[in-house]
């Protein structure tokens with residue numbers, strides 16, 4: 001396996017009501033819940049993972065749902081738009097579906113020669129569906145309502161909005177192996193050739209932009225993918241050498257992680273493919289049981305009492 005950064009691993013955001021979040025992502029958007037667990041740092045709250053059938057890195061969007069959370073603000077110093085790849089010709093289907101479910105949606109537009117449709121989840125989190133120029137050969141998770149003709153394939157891109165891009169660009173190009181592909185106005189598109197999907201980071205430079213506030217309906221962090229935890233530690237050394245404060249290796253049960261704040265203010269994580277989401281339940285049953293890490297298993301009864309029941 002390559003010792004490079006393999007595009008995006010997952011993106012983590014903050015939601016309000018758990019049921020509303022679950023309904024939107026599994027029913028309206030048609031994703032699979034691949035893991036229902038708790039916030040390892042706050043086991044009285046859920047941590048939801050949505051993705052494709054097996055939870056392939058590059059398809060994983062995760063949420064901490066906190067009932068009554070204050071709405072955040074998507075401004076500078078944060079990830080401001082999550083892009084999913086969809087099949088050619090599917091945007092009309094999505095427009096109709098979003099209208100039917102009263103989803104906040106914008107106008108279809110074009111970026112770097114690709115059609116996209118911006119929309120928001122019920123907490124105001126900004127997402128978009130893009131038809132990639134080069135296609136996308138990943139197998140989508142499908143439902144009766146969202147079939148193969150329209151289903152999301154996983155991430156297309158993440159957009160970061162920054163006051164100044166210089167330091168972030170250095171991390172992306174000098175450490176992570178991304179290259180500048182194109183620029184449109186104040187939007188810069190960076191891409192890695194290590195993978196063919198979930199390979200894009202867009203950066204918007206907005207020097208006068210209001211600073212973002214991480215809370216409900218905003219992104220908490222962006223995780224980049226590596227093949228395993230040995231390569232993870234190689235990156236830890238490279239990043240520490242550049243003077244960044246980076247955490248030790250953290251065991252997230254389904255992957256190993258490192259976190260550091262990049263110079264533009266966004267919390268970056270690097271996460272490994274191993275051991276994956278089938279580590280504690282079979283693929284056919286992913287997301288159907290409340291899974292707890294070993295340190296909380298003895299508290300299961302209390303934890304289950306605190307968590308809202310999902311319908």
Ligand code: ZN
Nearest residue numbers: 012221223269
């Ligand atoms: Zn994470």
